[in-house]
Amino acid sequence: xxxxxxxxxxxxxxxxxxxxxxxxxxxxxxxxxxxxxxxxxxxxxxxxxxxxxxxxxxxxxxxxxxxxxxxxxxxxxxxxxxxxxxxxxxxxxxxxxxxxxxxxxxxxxxxxxxxxxxxxxxxxxxxxxxxxxxxxxxxxxxxxxxxxxxxxxxxxxxxxxxxxxxxxxxxxxxxxxxxxxxxxxxxxxxxxxxxxxxxxxxxxxxxxxxxxxxxxxxxxxxxxxxxxxxxxxxxxxxxxxxxxxxxxxxxxxxxxxxxxxxxxxxxxxxxxxxxxxxxxxxxxxxxxxxxxxxxxxxxxxxxxxxxxxxxxxx
Amino acid sequence: xxxxxxxxxxxxxxxxxxxxxxxxxxxxxxxxxxxxxxxxxxxxxxxxxxxxxxxxxxxxxxxxxxxxxxxxxxxxxxxxxxxxxxxxxxxxxxxxxxxxxxxxxxxxxxxxxxxxxxxxxxxxxxxxxxxxxxxxxxxxxxxxxxxxxxxxxxxxxxxxxxxxxxxxxxxxxxxxxxxxxxxxxxxxxxxxxxxxxxxxxxxxxxxxxxxxxxxxx
Numbered sequence: 001x002x003x004x005x006x007x008x009x010x011x012x013x014x015x016x017x018x019x020x021x022x023x024x025x026x027x028x029x030x031x032x033x034x035x036x037x038x039x040x041x042x043x044x045x046x047x048x049x050x051x052x053x054x055x056x057x058x059x060x061x062x063x064x065x066x067x068x069x070x071x072x073x074x075x076x077x078x079x080x081x082x083x084x085x086x087x088x089x090x091x092x093x094x095x096x097x098x099x100x101x102x103x104x105x106x107x108x109x110x111x112x113x114x115x116x117x118x119x120x121x122x123x124x125x126x127x128x129x130x131x132x133x134x135x136x137x138x139x140x141x142x143x144x145x146x147x148x149x150x151x152x153x154x155x156x157x158x159x160x161x162x163x164x165x166x167x168x169x170x171x172x173x174x175x176x177x178x179x180x181x182x183x184x185x186x187x188x189x190x191x192x193x194x195x196x197x198x199x200x201x202x203x204x205x206x207x208x209x210x211x212x213x214x215x216x217x218x219x220x221x222x223x224x225x226x227x228x229x230x231x232x233x234x235x236x237x238x239x240x241x242x243x244x245x246x247x248x249x250x251x252x253x254x255x256x257x258x259x260x261x262x263x264x265x266x267x268x269x270x271x272x273x274x275x276x277x278x279x280x281x282x283x284x285x286x287x288x289x290x291x292x293x294x295x296x297x298x299x300x301x302x303x304x305x306x307x308x309x310x311x312x313x314x
Numbered sequence: 315x316x317x318x319x320x321x322x323x324x325x326x327x328x329x330x331x332x333x334x335x336x337x338x339x340x341x342x343x344x345x346x347x348x349x350x351x352x353x354x355x356x357x358x359x360x361x362x363x364x365x366x367x368x369x370x371x372x373x374x375x376x377x378x379x380x381x382x383x384x385x386x387x388x389x390x391x392x393x394x395x396x397x398x399x400x401x402x403x404x405x406x407x408x409x410x411x412x413x414x415x416x417x418x419x420x421x422x423x424x425x426x427x428x429x430x431x432x433x434x435x436x437x438x439x440x441x442x443x444x445x446x447x448x449x450x451x452x453x454x455x456x457x458x459x460x461x462x463x464x465x466x467x468x469x470x471x472x473x474x475x476x477x478x479x480x481x482x483x484x485x486x487x488x489x490x491x492x493x494x495x496x497x498x499x500x501x502x503x504x505x506x507x508x509x510x511x512x513x514x515x516x517x518x519x520x521x522x523x524x525x526x527x528x529x530x531x
Contacts, residue, residue, distance in 0.1 A: 080343075083492050083493060086491075087478065093484055096481075096484060096487050097489075104489070281343060281345075
């Protein structure tokens with residue numbers, strides 16, 4: 001077993017330990033419930049914990065399988081996310097071919113470029129080539145009604161669901177002196193700090209939150225966010241041993257990733273509010289769609305990737 | 315010999331049905347929303363909107379196995395018997411009640427439909443009669459639904475709205491888009507004793523159109 005696999009196994013064990021505690025908590029609460037009494041909050045909590053087990057298992061297996069596993073898992077997550085997003089965007093008959101290209105050409109090609117580690121291509125493929133070509137394909141089939149809205153929403157979907165998410169496995173293509181082949185740990189670092197930042201932001205927000213930052217969109221509060229960011233930084237610092245960042249650097253990177261993650265959550269809340277939906281789909285029991293789960297990681301990934309690249313990669 | 319062949323055929327149909335169902339679920343993440351009824355194995359006529367050839371496989375895919383086994387679609391023979399592959403799907407996989415729509419053939423479609431109901435099968439029907447290519451949510455219903463309701467008043471007529479399929483697989487397109495498809499089952503309707511054909515069909519159409527999700531755009 002290599003050092004990297006060892007560290008991954010250690011991280012997985014740590015996360016499993018937390019999940020075991022959460023599962024036991026759920027069962028204890030369930031046992032204390034008077035017989036025959038329903039408790040929807042507890043039901044949701046337990047379904048969520050179960051879904052978390054599945055997600056953690058999938059991510060752990062993918063990361064242990066190395067680059068191929070990480071690219072493959074992100075590819076399927078992007079597919080599911082794009083499917084959820086494009087279900088709610090403005091479309092016309094004339095867009096059929098360009099939407100089919102988005103799913104069956106742009107998405108696989110982007111992940112092929114990421115798999116090849118072709119930085120010069122995967123960072124411009126969607127913002128430049130897909131951006132220019134897909135509207136042409138739509139335009140060639142006529143139907144000017146709401147054209148700009150249609151192409152803009154399709155491009156946004158590709159940027160967020162494919163381009164942003166592909167920066168997670170792209171971390172593996174970075175050449176970092178002290179890391180060798182253990183870049184996969186950076187993915188674990190990113191996901192852990194963003195997700196725990198979110199959870200703790202929510203938890204603190206419920207307890208000490210007073211001033212809402214965008215009352216029309218989300219229950220997020222200033223107090224909750226600051227507490228969440230500090231927690232993310234602390235978790236980052238505690239995990240510095242799997243990164244090349246050093247203790248302070250790891251805290252800073254965790255805070256930056258978590259900040260963008262929370263902002264991403266806010267942006268997605270605005271989109272959902274506008275489209276009148278609570279959840280993007282029903283794919284993950286108890287948590288809605290893949291996008292409900294990934295929104296913060298999507299925003300954090302490109303920023304985390306570029307900061308790492310500018311400061312630590314050679 | 316013949317029974318071995320028919321056994322092999324029904325086995326192949328079973329496999330093909332599962333493959334088709336998994337494909338439909340993978341591509342569209344199709345989901346049933348049991349809004350007005352539950353997924354109980356009682357005899358029903360699911361009447362649905364029709365915008366795409368994918369409608370039937372989609373409803374079929376979201377039904378739980380126990381309900382799927384007892385449910386047969388009413389479909390056009392000229393479409394489903396066009397070639398051997400379609401005939402295999404129409405007859406063996408979906409076990410369709412196939413109706414000949416050609417005007418020169420007097421097929422007595424109601425006899426076949428009532429016979430299937432009397433065998434205990436549930437049915438899937440598309441009361442618009444053909445695919446809806448207009449911007450209206452529904453075309454005017456044909457009389458079939460009323461005739462069924464009159465002939466077998468105890469059977470629940472369940473409005474079934476298939477959302478998004480006209481975007482996933484519009485007429486004339488070859489590649490289906492993998493968007494999310496939701497099949498919504500509403501509260502059953504029955505014909506009232508003194509209700510006329512027009513009034514009943516309008517009411518049934520209204521119950522179906524009510525299940526339509528709001529246009530997101």
